[in-house]
Amino acid sequence: MTRIAEALLAARGDVPFFAAVLAQGAGAMAAFGISFAAEYAFGKAPPLLLVLAAQGIAASLIGIRFGLARWWIPINLVLPPAAGVLLALPIPGWVYLVLSGVFALVFWNAGSNRVPLYLSSRRAKAELARLLPSGRARFLDLGSGLGGTVLALAAKRADGEFLGIESAPLPFALSWLRATFAGLPHARVMHGDFRNHHLGGYDVVYAFLSPAPMAELFRKARSEMSPGSLFVSNTFEVPGETPNQVVDLDDWRGGRLLIWRM
Structure with a gap:
């Protein structure tokens, strides 16, 4: 079989x-x-x-x-x-149709890209805030989900620029609404795929995706990110690449921040 x-x-x-x-x-x-x-x-x-x-x-x-x-x-x-x-x-038949549509819009990436929806914990956001350099830090969240990480960091650092990219339609729409009404002009979310977004110019690039795209994403980060900038993966390792630093998040998932300095 x-x-x-x-x-x-x-x-x-x-x-x-x-x-x-x-x-x-x-x-x-x-x-x-x-x-x-x-x-x-x-x-x-x-x-x-x-x-x-x-x-x-x-x-x-x-x-x-x-x-x-x-x-x-x-x-x-x-x-x-x-x-x-x-x-x-x-239950009326139309309810199943609506639920199926919502499920498809939320987990848009799970079938083709093997990237489900993961949400970062409060501890992860706090540790990411510590990684931001002083001054006008630029932060990029690849697969930003509902926008929680971008908005949390922007609320702590009014002097930075924070961008999230999300390709699943419903999470993007919800995160866009959150960002629009959050009163944080230095926080934005956009619809797109990380493969089509240049990673240069950011101080910290963060990804909480899945094991599937990590090798491809890391090659892209190596070729595009500025020297001294940080690439951070939540939980998922890059095959054959040892991080410069590992931060345990002590959550129920056994999560870790894997940090590489470019």
């Missing part, structure tokens, strides 16, 4: 969403196959919710074999039983 999946993934350009669909399909075949076998052997099928829970467990394990990132595990695990419960409730 793994070889078949690898071949299909190669044909599809290794899109994680497609791998998750494959994992759910394989999990459903396994769970419902066992259910049908149990009904044939004992004359009674297991409860549907139990079968869907088994599908989620199987899909999570298969997703690991398919090479999906760890954050797909809870999604694959919860999706089948949650869908079963929701479908059993007397």
Whole structure:
């Protein structure tokens, strides 16, 4: 099964969403196959919710074999039983359509770029503030989500320039509204992809993305950032690159700020 999946993934350009669909399909075949076998052997099928829970467990394990990132595990695990419960409730069909649209707008990057929505903790923001140089510091947040980091730092440093870039439509729209009405003219957010934004001229470039784009992003940072500036990754390492400094955030995720001086 793994070889078949690898071949299909190669044909599809290794899109994680497609791998998750494959994992759910394989999990459903396994769970419902066992259910049908149990009904044939004992004359009674297991409860549907139990079968869907088994599908989620199987899909999570298969997703690991398919090479999906760890954050797909809870999604694959919860999706089948949650869908079963929701479908059993007397909810109008348009509600599902709206929820699907909201989910797609929030996690726009998860399928193609393998970058889900992560929000920085208060401790991370405090440590980033300490990394800013004195004077007119310029800070860039790649994948700025709801804009919390940009606005928090701008509120502490009126003498700096703070920019966030977000490509998921709904987080960008919400962060743009927050920045517009925050009364912080030196804080901005813009819609875009980090691949298309030049990293030169910033004192600190911060990213809380996922393992997938880190190697590409670090190469871009090396080639574009000014000597002496700082590239900071929250939690996710750069393969083959040792940071100059590591700051433990002591949060429930076991997060760390990995800091490289360019």
